[in-house]
Amino acid sequence: MDERVEKTPDTTLHHRILADVENRILSGEWPPGHRIPFEHEFTQQYGCSRMTVSKALGDLVRRGLIERRRRSGSFVAYPQVQSAVLEIQDIRHEVEALGLAYAWRPQGRTLRVARAEDRNRLDLPPRARVLAVTGCHYAGRRPFCHEDRLISLRAVPEAENEMFDDNIGPGTWLLRKVPWSAAENRISAVSAEPEIAATLGIAAGTACLVIERRTWTADQHITQVRLTYPGDRHQLVAAFTPSQSS
Amino acid sequence: MDERVEKTPDTTLHHRILADVENRILSGEWPPGHRIPFEHEFTQQYGCSRMTVSKALGDLVRRGLIERRRRSGSFVAYPQVQSAVLEIQDIRHEVEALGLAYAWRPQGRTLRVARAEDRNRLDLPPRARVLAVTGCHYAGRRPFCHEDRLISLRAVPEAENEMFDDNIGPGTWLLRKVPWSAAENRISAVSAEPEIAATLGIAAGTACLVIERRTWTADQHITQVRLTYPGDRHQLVAAFTPSQSS
DNA sequence: AAGTGGTCTAGACCACTTT
DNA sequence: AAGTGGTCTAGACCACTTC
Incomplete structure (x- = not known):
């Protein structure tokens, strides 16, 4: 006193x-x-x-x-809905934060007029052109995550000339090229299909965590990506009511 | 003008x-x-x-x-970390929001002194007593989600006399009993073990989405729960940069 | 040393909602 | 009709950081 x-x-x-x-x-x-x-x-x-x-x-x-x-x-308030905060890193940062060497290895790259399936993933006008890219992210020597991505060439025309070969994945590349964006993430679990399982070095049918993300700017869709993580090696952590604010 | x-x-x-x-x-x-x-x-x-x-x-x-x-x-800002907002509902509300009848069916209920494994899940002092509850949430007639829960009897002594039988799952019960809490969620994918697969009515080894949640109040841990969803039937949606605020 | 954002005040008017 | 929160003002002082 x-x-x-x-x-x-x-x-x-x-x-x-x-x-x-x-x-x-x-x-x-x-x-x-x-x-x-x-x-x-x-x-x-x-x-x-x-x-x-x-x-x-x-x-x-x-x-x-x-x-x-x-x-x-x-x-x-009555705590019915818990709104948790989920931090979603760029994969390159995610890997480097683990103290491991990051690498990107491309697998496929296709330029095409959007099919019905593509337009479903990205909500595009008819006859829009898209770039489909697949590949794998590595942490050290181990496969970390398989990526299957669709890019709208209307939103990012420069992507047409980009090969995504020298350890710069399309996610990292887009992060630099496209200024700012909003996104929606869908998280689910699937059994790995044979091709993806082979890429990840796991048995076909192994449970995998899948994050599907659609990204857009103020007026148009940019890209949709399907990221497949070996389920037993990856966890998403979402903290509810963190200690910070303001 | x-x-x-x-x-x-x-x-x-x-x-x-x-x-x-x-x-x-x-x-x-x-x-x-x-x-x-x-x-x-x-x-x-x-x-x-x-x-x-x-x-x-x-x-x-x-x-x-x-x-x-x-x-x-x-x-x-440079958009490196996307902090997404994940809304996590009480399962009862989640099911009813789908327009389906909710039901809870208990399977196991064990009262015991916390084992090493339990103390790992809940961070308890030695010799603390816990209640382990397992069961299944139903949406209509279909299994919706398997629950495996540990409750600290130090934090919620009333749980000792609760049977969790009349369609009130332990999650809903705790929500009413324990005033407010903070939580941490871990999301991963696993292959369903035989017993859980049988409960959910899926083939053993099917990919499942697992949410592990620890809940605590100001000073002590309350409960830890492991929720297993059939992977192909459930998706978590996290919107980044929602249009609302303030 | 100067200029930025961070915090705070002591008022004010208004919209909404319950009585 | 009254009282709540929502918004806003026109100041003020301070902490921090770069100059």
């Missing part, structure tokens, strides 16, 4: 408010459905302005811990 | 700023590394205060589209 302990904030005020409320929720002191204090009550308790409280509570909404309703107040 | 067109904002100002910047980035007009205008330039352009600009740019940082550095400015 003596000595000005207030000297070292060491953290921001809105972060302290956020952490305090979060602890009360995670400890069970404030169960789901519980009405937490109003903004003006927090301002009194912490001796701060409404905006500071508002920022903290807004972050809690973003994390899914509370819901806010006008005229009613703010309530602890 | 005539008529006050300013009448209908129809959206908030900070959201308009955010959308404008996002479009410039996704269209490629502002490539990675590009320095975007300073806050005070935005305030002039939009005729607003700094806090409004700050909120918009802060949201863009959260989405991973820009990075901000003091004294230097704000820059379009």
Whole structure:
């Protein structure tokens, strides 16, 4: 009680408010459905302005811990949907982060007018031209992941002259060439087909983790890729409610 | 230019700023590394205060589209890590959302002092008591997902008297009993073992999607669960850069 | 030394929703 | 009708970083 302990904030005020409320929720002191204090009550308790409280509570909404309703107040949310954050790296970085040498070895490269199957993967207009690329990513000497990719030449015309041979995979190449994009990932499990199994050096039928990703910019689809990982060697980790925000 | 067109904002100002910047980035007009205008330039352009600009740019940082550095400015980020948002539902809701009847059928229930294997799954002190539960979730008449769960009786003592028989799976039960929690998910692919394959009605060795989830509250571990989905029937969808925020 | 973003204030008006 | 949260302002001080 003596000595000005207030000297070292060491953290921001809105972060302290956020952490305090979060602890009360995670400890069970404030169960789901519980009405937490109003903004003006927090301002009194912490001796701060409404905006500071508002920022903290807004972050809690973003994390899914509370819901806010006008005229009613703010309530602890019922945890029905867990929105987890999944970090998806570029494969080159993924491999190098493991301390292994990265390599890309191309297998096939086909230029063609989009078939019905292609247009299904990429949502293209009729007669659009696409580039289909297959190959394998290596971590050290072991196959790491098989790639089967479709690139829209309308979105990335430069790809037509690119051979993807000198250890630069199409994913890495596109990352440099196409400025920014949004994506959707679908994750599933499949039994490896014979050709892919041979590439990966596993028995046909082995369970594999498959990530299918569609990527687009503001107005058009760029690429669709099907990445096949040997299931027993790869794990995706998604942490829910990470400790950081703001 | 005539008529006050300013009448209908129809959206908030900070959201308009955010959308404008996002479009410039996704269209490629502002490539990675590009320095975007300073806050005070935005305030002039939009005729607003700094806090409004700050909120918009802060949201863009959260989405991973820009990075901000003091004294230097704000820059379009290099898209190396895609942090995708994965929505993980309670299985009951997942099934009912498909318009199918949900059912839970228990298979095994064992009360025991934690073995080494159990303590590895749940990070418990020696001699802690745990409840192991196995069973299957059904969508309509078809098996939907096999569950293999470990519950810490230290964290949830009431579970000792719970039988999990009347269509309330342990996940749903825990969701009601334990107020709020954080979790970590690990996603991988495995070949179905004979017993699980029999439960799911698939051939042994079929590729399955496995989600392993550990859940804890502020201070202690609650439960660990291993969910096995038939790989060809289930997909996880993770959207990157969703259109909403704030 | 100067300029950036990070934080915060003490107000204000408004939209929405429940009473 | 009243009270909540949502948005916004026009300032302010500070920390950090590059100059």
